Amino acid sequence: MPGFQAKGLTVCISVTATSSTAVQVPGDGDTYSYLITNSAASANIAFVTINNSTAGLASSAAVSGTPGQGIPVDIGKSIVINGPQNAYLTAICGSGGTATVYATPGDGG
Numbered sequence: 001m002p003g004f005q006a007k008g009l010t011v012c013i014s015v016t017a018t019s020s021t022a023v024q025v026p027g028d029g030d031t032y033s034y035l036i037t038n039s040a041a042s043a044n045i046a047f048v049t050i051n052n053s054t055a056g057l058a059s060s061a062a063v064s065g066t067p068g069q070g071i072p073v074d075i076g077k078s079i080v081i082n083g084p085q086n087a088y089l090t091a092i093c094g095s096g097g098t099a100t101v102y103a104t105p106g107d108g109g
Contacts, residue, residue, distance in 0.1 A: 034105055
């Protein structure tokens, strides 16, 4: 990702068809951007949700006719999303899917 500067440690989230436990992504200083990478090896889009606390935080996969709670991250892709400092993340895959999602706090992107 050109222009993204890591400002904290990367966390790993094991993702299944059940919303993952919330994981905090602490950053150094005023960090409000997160590089999110879906390293799934097969057709498993991950839906990532970000919040400033764990209260009510859960991801849900979007399916035809039903919206989901989460930003889709395609297989083998990385995106930068903005969120609160020291955010909490959850993730989920569609039915029967699994993935590993990595989140790195930083600036830019």
